[in-house]
Amino acid sequence: MTHRYTVDSRPPSLAHLFRDRLHDSPDDEAYRYRPVNDSAEWTSLTWAETGTRVHRIAAGLMSLGVRPQDRVAIASGTRVEWFLADLAVMSAGAATTTVYPTTDADEMAFILADSGSRVLFAEDAVQLAKVMERIGELPGLTAVVLFDGVPAEAPVDAPRCDVLSLARLEAHGAEYARRDPGCVDRAVDAIDPEHLATLIYTSGTTGRPKGVRLVHDCWSFHALTSAESGELTPDDLQYVWLPLAHTFGKSLLCAQVAVGNPVAVDGRIDRIAENLAALRPTLMAAVPRVFEKMYNALVVEARSQGPASEEAFYWAAAVAREYATTAQELGTELGAGMETGTALVPEKLLAAHAIADRLLFTKVRDAFGGRLRACISGGAPLAPDIAQFFGGAGVRIIEGYGMTECAGGTTFTSFEYRVGTVGKPLPGTEVRIGDDGEVLLRGPHIMRGYHNRPEQTAEVLGPDGWLHTGDLGELTADGYLRITGRIKExxxxxxxxxxxxxxxxxxxxxxxxxxxxxxxxxxxxxxxxxxxxxxxxxxxxxxxxxxxxxxxxxxxxxxxxxxxxxxxxxxxxxxxxxxxxxxxxxxxxxxxxxxxxxxxxxxxxxxxxxxxxxxxxxxxxxxxxxxxx
Structure with missing residues (x-):
């Protein structure tokens, strides 16, 4: 499908890309998942099956009175229904408001009220209870759709708020589409690139969260840049467990729709090790804390087996770091990175690496399932020692740079990565360093402002389109970005x-x-x-x-x-x-x-x-x- 488009000739929205994906790959696997409330085997949805459910949910939203650019919120952990609901909201021409499932009742009420959300997808009775606790403050909320559980009656002071199951919404949608077969296609056709697509509320480090306004063009741009990079292929199996309420998680959906690869979905963090072994994915995104914990676990295991095992571990870890550092230095000399440099590592180091591989590195790779091509790390800086260890052991950890205000990534390291940097700007984006060392970003992916916050928008988004990130950084001579800190920190x-x-x-x-x-x-x-x-x-x-x-x-x-x-x-x-x-x-x-x-x-x-x-x-x-x- 991606041959139809380039970054410069991208369609108006991700909903258009999704529609094309259904046409081009109907029988290919789209999602693999396990029901959240039991330990059943993994189940798959093809793109055609995904499309059927998404269209029913989109039509169901229309039957509830949702219109273009109306806000529809999702308060749920990471599960396949989150993907279906988000795709349906976009296909209805509406805009998704994301809510972390850990958000308390007070902040959930603020987000729903500030965004003006008309419908809420709630994961279960826990999320429903939070919204019903403050329903009197939400006169605009007309319906809550439950992913799990039996709908309860709405409180007497909320007569206008219906509570229904996802299955019931899909049934309403099927009937609505039967009466008006072209309703979803017309909604997609009417989407303008500058229509609001998503409100992501930044949790921030002080005060109330701010709603970041991301339009459809932000996600279409992100999808096509990901597809054109060639790093993600239709044959990849990507394991997704990150919160989809965060822009890092949401951006994974865009890339998948553009490329057409299957995604395995399970947001339960306590299942990561089990799922890696069962799925054997080729790609996984994570935050740095996951890699730190995995490294710590390897150290603890080595020490538990006695001094000789501990000494062997630290020797192998040192070899991994030396191998990664040497490969990166040699690759950089050729204007590339670690991938190129691995072919130039001296024989003595290669021999030590081969021994360390038998002692430790094979075990490290097996912990990730044994097929992993790369991990994508984001959300916070990754300690170079950790990146070098895993890189030297054969688990590439690729870093990028972005923030909610730029719909995820602006720079990406690709397989020619350099530890300590966050890569080069993606095609169509601009990065420069201000006079005070601040990283400035510009491009189609930049937010259009903070929802209902014009003054705060003006503080970070200049009339020339440059986003002031608040991060300190520097650019290498050949264009790699290095983040050195936060101005306020x-x-x-x-x-x-x-x-x-x-x-x-x-x-x-x-x-x-x-x-x-x-x-x-x-x-x-x-x-x-x-x-x-x-x-x-x-x-x-x-x-x-x-x-x-x-x-x-x-x-x-x-x-x-x-x-x-x-x-x-x-x-x-x-x-x-x-x-x-x-x-x-x-x-x-x-x-x-x-x-x-x-x-x-x-x-x-x-x-x-x-x-x-x-x-x-x-x-x-x-x-x-x-x-x-």
């Missing part, structure tokens, strides 16, 4: 030195296999300190063989032996920093940062101000007396 010590906490945090997570999170503080203070949380499975396994057996997680975190363990990794990181960047003091916290405490967003970004508020007493203790003299 820069620390300025009382001595006038600027420190990027992200760089230090990334180094620590790459060095310490027991790290959960780390937050570096020191703004307007005379040195940097750190709040450190620990990965429970990793540190509890260490505790079992280091004299702390039977202790609780909190007791292990507070133990002097644990502090000594972490101090070694702090010293290791400090050795590679400038004096003013080094962590002079640190505290090991008794728990990880959490959404429940408001310290991390649903996409696992740390809310620095919230963490500093939660642990203000800990920070104050680290600086007691530091200003004296």
């Amino acid at each position: 820069l620390i300025k010590t009382s001595g006038g030195k600027f420190v990027s906490p992200v760089e230090i945090e990334s180094r620590f997570k790459g060095a310490c296999p027991y790290a959960g999170h780390i937050l570096v503080v020191g703004d307007n203070r005379n040195f940097c300190s750190a709040l450190i949380t620990l990965d429970a499975p990793a540190v509890m396994a260490w505790a079992e063989v280091n004299g702390l057996s039977g202790r609780s997680f909190g007791e292990v975190c507070a133990a002097p032996q644990t502090r000594q363990l972490i101090a070694g990794y702090v010293e290791q990181v400090n050795a590679g920093l400038q004096r003013w960047q080094t962590i002079k003091k640190f505290a090991v916290l008794p728990r990880d940062f959490s959404q429940e405490h408001g310290e991390v967003t649903p996409s696992m970004k740390v809310r620095r101000a919230a963490v500093e508020a939660s642990f203000a007493h800990v920070i104050d203790r680290m600086y007691e007396g530091s200003r004296e003299g």
Whole structure:
């Protein structure tokens, strides 16, 4: 299908691409899924079967009175019904409002009201209860459609809000389409590239979330750039578990529709290892924390098998990093990256790599299913040590750069990736560095503004179309982008030195296999300190063989032996920093940062101000007396 279009001659919307996909690949597999509420075998939908359900849902929305650019919200975890609902909303000419399933009742009510959503797809009774708790504040909400469960009666103070099952909506849609067979095609034909397609509410790190207005052209552009890159092929099996309420997850849908590859869907994080073994995918997207946890698990397993196993692991890990670093350096000299450089690695290193492959790397690849061509990492910086380890072991982790305000990616590294960079700008996009070091973006994929927030839109989106990202970065001579920090997160010590906490945090997570999170503080203070949380499975396994057996997680975190363990990794990181960047003091916290405490967003970004508020007493203790003299 993609031969019909180029990025410059793209269709008005993803709905047009979806319609073409149904015509071109009706019998090919589109989605593979397991019912959420049981452990049944994987089930497949062809593109034709997908199209039938999507058209029924789209017509069902029309039967509820949904019209072009009306907002329809989805509050659900990642499952095949999310894909079907989103495609149906677009095919009806309406706009999807995304809601994280972890959103509380107050914020859900705000999002539904601010967006003006008329219909809500709710995953189950839990999501339904949240909206019904605040239904009196949502006079515009006319229906809730349940993916799971039996619809209950709406409260008496919400007589205009119907609650119905997805099956019932599809039945309504089938009848509506029987009476008006061309209703969905006409809705798709009427879509203008500048019509609103999606409202994604950024969780942000302070205050109420903002609705990012993404039009149909944003997604059509993203789909065609992904298809033209050639990195995704119709033969790939992509495993998707990321939240689809996030732009990173949503962008995966666009690429798949353009290319036509099957996607296996299961958003249950506790099933990732099991699903990788069962599916044996060729591609998977993830956030950096997943790769950090997998690395930590490998360290813990090696240590549990005794000193010889641990020594062999660290030797093989060092070989992996040397192999990846050498390949990247050699590839870069030729204007390429790691893929080209692997053919130029010296024989001595190749021999060591072959031994390490038998000892460890085959096992690493098998943990991902054994067929993986690449992982795509996004949402936060990936520690270079982690990327080099997996890259050297044969698991390519490709990074890109983007944000909700640019519909996902703007740069991408492809298979010629370079650890420490986020790739080159995608065709049709522009990237430049401002005078203050800020990364600026421009292109058709950029948002059209924040919903109902003209003042805040003007703060980040200039009249010339350049989006001010708030990120600091630099471009290499051959066009690779490197992100160096966030403007608002820069620390300025009382001595006038600027420190990027992200760089230090990334180094620590790459060095310490027991790290959960780390937050570096020191703004307007005379040195940097750190709040450190620990990965429970990793540190509890260490505790079992280091004299702390039977202790609780909190007791292990507070133990002097644990502090000594972490101090070694702090010293290791400090050795590679400038004096003013080094962590002079640190505290090991008794728990990880959490959404429940408001310290991390649903996409696992740390809310620095919230963490500093939660642990203000800990920070104050680290600086007691530091200003004296």
